[in-house]
Amino acid sequence: MSSTAPSGLTRDYLFTYNALNLLTWGTCVLYTASLLPSHLASNNISSIFTATFNPLLLATQSLAILEVLHSLIGLVRAPFLTTAMQVASRLLLVWGIMAPFGGDIVGARSTQLGDYAYLGCVSAWGITEIIRYGFFAITLSGNAVPAWWTWLRYNTFYVLYPIGISSECTLIFKALAPAAQIDPLFRWALIAILAIYVPGSYVLYTHMIAQRRKVLRGKKRAD
Template sequence: MSSSAPTGLTRAYLFTYNTLNLLTWGSCVVYVASLLPAAITNNKTPSIFNETFNPLLLTQSLAILEVVHSLIRLVRAPFVTTAMQVASRLLLVWGIMAPFGGEIVGSSSTQLGDYAYLGCVAAWGITEIIRYGFFAITLSGNSVPSWWTWLRYNTFYVLYPIGISSECTLIFKALGPAAEIDPLFRWALIAILAIYVPGSYVLYTHMIAQRRKVLRGKKRTD
């Protein structure tokens, strides 16, 4: 995240925050990628969840600060869209993966859940590496390379659908385990799935609008 013209301690804080997230997300993605070849070869993809979830949980939980930054206007990111995106991520890691991971992801009978988990890690991780790296470079006072800007405003076309479909898959697979805890929990997840369609559309179109705005401004300055 970045504001229009942060200075002093605010700039230093935002630089540190974005750099920390860049490093933590980079570590998560590299760690998962390092385990993937052996897991696929030995047909042990469920082991990836068991070995990587705790780092992912910690890394994704840092995103709650995104909402705080937007709320107190430390950055210009819209509060509603920021809160929607962070809430969906926290739902997945704390409300789905943490309580039901062993049933819907980390077991030999849930291969679809394993791939959905990998889809979340890939979509979230790559997106955040690009995003936080973009902001860290900007806040450092350096010019962002054109190829990084291209990644920042184009990769979401592919990564966002992968992330959303993976999230929906995990929520759907959690309906059964949730019902065993409380039928209302299951109905709450069903309601969330129903909200995902219009919510995803809002976020997706927001990103498209942001892309057009930034690239249009960039053309004017070139």
Template sequence: MPASSSTTSKPRSSGPSGLTRAYLFAYNTTNLLTWSFCVLYTISLLAPALPNKLHTIFPQTFTPYLLGTQSLAILEVLHSLTGLVRAPFLTTAMQVASRLLLVWGIMVPFGGQIVGGNTTQLGDYAYLGCVSAWGITEMIRYGFFAITLSGNQVPKFWTWLRYNTFYVLYPVGISSECALVYLSLGVAGDVSPLLYWGLIAVLAIYVPGSYILYTHMIAQRRKVLRGKQRAD
């Protein structure tokens, strides 16, 4: 699932210092650059691929670009576990696990079969939905933290993007993820009935889970912006 605005890594109120600050700045900057590359590279391939060659985008962008970039998120679980950031461990682990399920559990084994199929382009659009929703969200999020850790003030427009774009990007990301899981059911069933029913369970969890997280993000947005207004 796309990362929640309330559970992403945040510097402590007094701010990290020394090597910790330098490391977190490097981590966030690296993610900003790699996600920016993924999004821009995908966009550069989009026009030549329309309308009938969308299936060519997946093999050009997934390995190693999207796969490697998304896999870096495992470090966020370690950051939370070790106390480098204030993000709740359980929530962070669940959010990262949902993304890793998509890239390692769906796209790695089944991507070639469910993206670019002969009968439907749904898999192509679902993949592009994931890249765009994940990528834009993460560019904004990691950029926000990189600017903060650099000691500079985050521009107001970036703060607006940070707490408003999820209204659109979150539904796009969730629907795209669900579409990829759904499309993988057939090939997963050929591998193992247990895997098939496991993915059914994932879809059953996604629907109520996404609603709960989405409404929670809206509530947290109101709280954060209300706090900023008081501070101003």
């Protein structure tokens, strides 16, 4: 969430929003990570979904709806279309896939592929958002962002984004069968979504690469 140098109440609101998201994503990732050792040892990773999805991941990810509003009304400089695409894909996964089909594609009745895909989403989304929201919270607090945090902000997506996208596609694919039981059109809608995921992912990925180059080029000039 790129800020337009806000001041007063706007700055306070954006700081609170970013700090809250940093806290919620941090809680989600750390709690999920704390469950891994014992659940992996007992080969029971399926129960991690039950323990972390509702309300932890569901509520945490749903806060991102506000980012679309922030971009739409000009509260931040983030491009509206890019922001809407990113948020829409996440909401599709949590509300359209995980919430209705969690038991079939992630959890006790699913295969481990779905469980690992869920963990891939939590880790890729969570680490990315901890870095991003932390970056903006520090900036909005008036402090200088440490160089190592800036490096994380503009480099970790090279690895985390492919992990997130592949995990999302896996969960959507696994949801095709249960979706067809509700309505064949639902299944075809998910197939259509999978078909646009590749070009959509390319647009978002190249946008992030361009943003990285722009920011790092600006930093070199400033130095």
